[in-house]
Amino acid sequence: MGEPVRLGLDALVDVLRAAGEPTRLRLLALLAAGDVTVTDLTEILGQSQPRISRHLKLLGEADLIDRYQEGAWAYFRLRQEGKAASFVRNLLAHASENDPVILRDGERLDAVKRQRSERAQDYFSRNAAEWDELRRLHAADEEVDAAVIRLLGNQPIDSLLDLGTGTGRILELLSGLYRRAIGVDASRDMLSVARANLDRTGITKASVRHADILNLPFEAQDFDLVTIHQVLHFFDQPEIAIGEAARMLRPGGRLVIIDLAPHTLEYLRDDHAHVRLGFSHQSMTDWLRKAGLDIEQVVDLHPGHGSGQGLTVTIWLARDPRRLMASAESDHAVPTFAGRD
Secondary structure (H helix, E strand, O other), X not given: OOOOOOOOHHHXXXXXXXXXXXXXXXXXXXXXXXXXXXXXXXXXXXXXXXXXXXXXXXXXXXXXXXXXXXXXXXXXXXXXXXXXXXXXXXXXHOOOOOOHHHHHHHHHHHHHHHHHHHHHHHHHHHHHHHHHHHHXXXXXXXXHHHHHHHHHOOOOEEEEEEEOOOOOHHHHHOOOOEEEEEEEEOOHHHHXXXXXXXXXXXXXXXXXXXXXXXXXXXXXXXXXXXXXXXXXXXXXXXXXXXXXXXXXXXEEEEEEEEEEOOOOOOHHHHHHOOOOOOOOHHHHHHHHHHOOOEEEEEEEEOOOOOOXXXXXXXXXXXXXXXXXXXXXXXXXXXXXXXXXX
């Protein structure tokens, strides 16, 4: 186990006061397992919505949970950051897995997730033929995934932001590398698919949010890896998305873009809403440099068939050139950035 969480006496009392009530402790156990709505929680616990909402308000005031809006729905989850949330996670780890109340809550949560998965699968099935058609045009997903893993190496990732997360494929692919991750998408239907896939694979350190990737609702310099997978060709001005991605990067952070090389398949504009017919190395290089990033590697993955109608997938790996520098002579030196204006 890691170092124990150290809280001051007043902070410890506040956390214990917030968590030390049966319903709120049950809520925290459920929220540690992923994103849940108030409606889900009322169904699982068999309590009224006002009562559940009041408990959630108290947990939020104690900085133990996150709340974020997705259309008419509000989702809640146990916070991934902060000493108080870390203490609660340790506290929950000491709860007996055989406790009948925890077991019953877990079974009801599984039922809610199954219903969520069935709704998402219905949407996925309606669109599967279109997605399969596009997949047949370019290199196999497995080949692309393997290339991304090779480029990133085995360096641990503290925080990942996946822009245009879609089905959550990148969140699943890199789950063994990151400590926490957020996937954003403008489509609520796709977020339902991604959330169901995270539930299915048991990935609780990642969450998905509804957001505009051209105007992200996050603090700047909060992620050490940002990914944009097969998204930019839907934008008239993809350089704006690249600029937003660069703004999210910590000093030394990396950006991975996976998209299509230039092609002539005009029907993709009308049939699949593609705005851009791929990107040249030069165009992407110009945009990345304008965003203040250095390109480290570029990989082209050609289609595995010789029909002449295939699409080449290109992967660009870029890095924020800044480094956080502090004087080695003092632990209290003021940090400075070097490398990027």
